[in-house]
Amino acid sequence: MRLSTRSLCAPLFAALFAAAIGCHGPMREHHMAEHHGFTSDTSTIQVVTTELGGKNVFIPSTIVVTSGHPVKLSIFNTTDVPHGFAIPALNIAQVLPPKAEQEIELPALEGHQILQIKCHLHEKHRTATLVVLPAKPAH
Numbered sequence: 722m723r724l725s726t727r728s729l730c731a732p733l734f735a736a737l738f739a740a741a742i743g744c745h746g747p748m749r750e751h752h753m754a755e756h757h758g759f760t761s762d763t764s765t766i767q768v769v770t771t772e773l774g775g776k777n778v779f780i781p782s783t784i785v786v787t788s789g790h791p792v793k794l795s796i797f798n799t800t801d802v803p804h805g806f807a808i809p810a811l812n813i814a815q816v817l818p819p820k821a822e823q824e825i826e827l828p829a830l831e832g833h834q835i836l837q838i839k840c841h842l843h844e845k846h847r848t849a850t851l852v853v854l855p856a857k858p859a860h
């Protein structure tokens with residue numbers, strides 16, 4: 722049996738989506754009482770904008786961060802032309818020079834969010850997703 726990327730990614734995205742919005746089905750109260758948030762030891766996330774199969778894409782197409790602390794995105798534009806990197810919900814919009822790497826600092830965000838990432842210079846480019854999971858509370 723041959724599995725497509727779409728069939729493999731759908732369950733992962735559904736799980737991330739459920740975790741981000743705090744949806745745990747019929748046993749929500751039980752699960753919420755047990756769940757204490759997520760941890761992350763990542764302060765900088767590597768992102769690439771490139772062309773694949775004639776389409777401009779962000780890799781990874783889903784970026785997952787935890788809430789409560791700033792995170793840097795180090796974005797490398799592998800193409801020969803400038804591209805945009807925008808997260809409209811955060812009022813972030815940067816132009817990425819060709820064949821160059823640029824850092825964008827994300828502020829400390831609240832958990833339970835799924836935000837769109839897009840190229841604001843070329844509307845037909847593929848979008849990406851920023852998932853903000855709730856952080857584990859400090860003890």
